Amino acid sequence: QVLLVQSGAEVKKPGASARVSCRASGYTFTHYTIHWVRQAPGQGFEWMGWINTLNGRAKYEQKFQDRVSISADTPATTAHMDLSDLRSEDTAVYYCARLVLDGSGSYFDSWGQGCLVTVSS
């Protein structure tokens, strides 16, 4: 079955960078885009961006444009999300999700288990 397994929780200091990884299995990696979504404590979901796993091109939400980089290691069927210049408000659970595009629109049918990134001095 489709599985997205994310890397473990991290604690970072303000100004540092964090990398969250997402290893996919159970399907052809390059047939679906991978998206990143975060949820801060007590808050809703915030879409961050996505990567086309076939050609490696990424698109970002404008809010994160200057600090986020999403990449994909196709042989390893793994996507990475790098967030730099971390601030306390970046403390959140970061999720990767697989996007399906079909006749019923676009939707996230599989999600990683989430990775808590805590930013604290």
Next chain:
Amino acid sequence: SSELTQDPGLSVALGRTVRITCQGDSLRGSFASWYQVKAGQAPLLVFHGQGNRPSGIPDRFSGSSAGNAAYLTITGVRAEDEGDYYCACQEPNDNIHFVFGSGTRLTV
């Protein structure tokens, strides 16, 4: 980016029917998808598009849309339906960006 608005909280008795609303201009040109979120768990897709329920999701979950709104209806609510529900859709003006609703906490 645009916004999708949801009622912050709804309360429903066991066995009754509840409708969760998602409103936003993006829904005029894009189908909504719905996610159930429980504490400590990854989001679960429960409905998408015009009438699509993923395999394994009970048929008490259904969806619809009209104009700038989308609806998730749970008929015959069960205790395990308690949790947070979020809508989401792709921005129709660029088909690149996505937006999530503000979320609804359902109390049973």
